[in-house]
Amino acid sequence: MMMRGASADAYAATSAALTGAGDAGTVGRDLFGVADLLRAEPALRRVATDASIESEAKAGLFREVLAGKVSELALAAVVVAVSQRWTASRDLADALERLGVVSVVQSSGGEAGRLEDELFAFGQVVQDNPPLRDALSDPARSREDKSRLLGDLLGDKVLPATVALVQQSLSGSYRTVGVALADYQKVASEVRGQGVATVRVARPLSDADRQRLADALSRSYEREIHINVVVDPDVLGGIRVEIGDDVIDGTVSSRLDEARRRLAG
Template identity: 85%
Template sequence: MRGASADAYAATAGALTGAGDPATVARDLFGVADLLRAEPALRRVATDASIDGEAKAGLLRQVLSGKVSDLGLAVVTIAVAQRWTASRDLADALERLGVVAVATSAGGDAARLEDELFAFGQVVKDNPELRDALSDPARSRDDKSRLLADLLGDKVLPATVALVQQSLSGSYRTVGAALADYQKVAAEVRDQGVATVRVARPLSDGDRQRLADALSRNYGREIHLNVVVDPSVIGGIRVETGDDVIDGTVSSRLDEARRRLAG
């Protein structure tokens, strides 16, 4: 988000520090984000800069009273009182704050949450049938939700289930894209960055820690590693951190050699 929406998001985020169950607040915010996306008239009124902020807050109180928690309602009313660059930004901001609340609810399992989101994202990426089922417009969201519930069961954290289910909202191009962004938000809650590491063979615990330490020194904050074992890299390592790419794989060096020979 940029401009007024970035300021509005920052102003609203402060409300999440209030007393309340983070998991409950997350469900509230996800629900309101879905409502705003489904009701264009309500969304236009909630983001109309010509309408007094308190009037908009009062409208949302009437619509949501008794349906969401006190803290959830407080966050929403603060949000609608802000100025948003685009009407869609309000729903996107509430969804993002919901992800922050879910990550907070994970507590000491926050690192596990990040790992599980990445792992399930890889499952979706590597299984075309599952990917097609989750993107099929002919299947209802409830149907897709049941499919995910059957797949996840009680194997993962409740926070992971909540975010995987939210990835079906349609606010991202794909479920995989949603999960990747949710993991980044979860990392940011712990003031971390995220790096995707591709190697031909699993890293030992020692190598993994040394790499994490080196990246943390380089970026000035802790880095959470997503390690992907990919035999096609042959050897070496490829590290992607945001827009930065360090490619020291054997396969990349072979490709470069082939290009030079062809030239």
């Protein structure tokens, strides 16, 4: 999510309002709920982002609508948010969702690394399971039905923060559940001040090899790098590393492809 112009300033102001004490997990889920409400109610969204309406009036409206339904800290952040000027009306809901993700990540405390791994792992499950992917993208199935499906799959096997983010991936604010989970993992890494590398190998890495690779990438990028390992037999051997727009391809398959291109040329 890229906020530009006035929306970037509004996002920063809303984020600053979340510095008080509170249950970060509850605050995050509350912000998800408000973001969902704004997307579902265009009239309310238009009022919230209408620069011609006095900030005090908008703040009063949202205090009335949300009183007793969300935590005090979440309400305070929403009041700040609707008092800001937004470049596009959709930016308000997007910003609240993003801040909700940040809050949920913070609620995982020292287990944020595990949270990242679980988000990535479940994203791979969705990607590699066409029936599940189709069920989650089926417009004929209600969000509640999809939520129950995910609840049955996850159970108590993962962190509460993982469950909250996987459930939020059903909101429809992203093109697919997989795209949402990938973005949430990036947010989790940003909260921890890390980068994310997707590493493709033919066989699983040992713990020692994984740590050596993480250390080498961290030195190169001058910050900690969280590694997602994808075992892909098509790479044949070697390793392919993707960090943002950077690609380091040392796989056997890429070298064979290069050799074929040279022969064909």
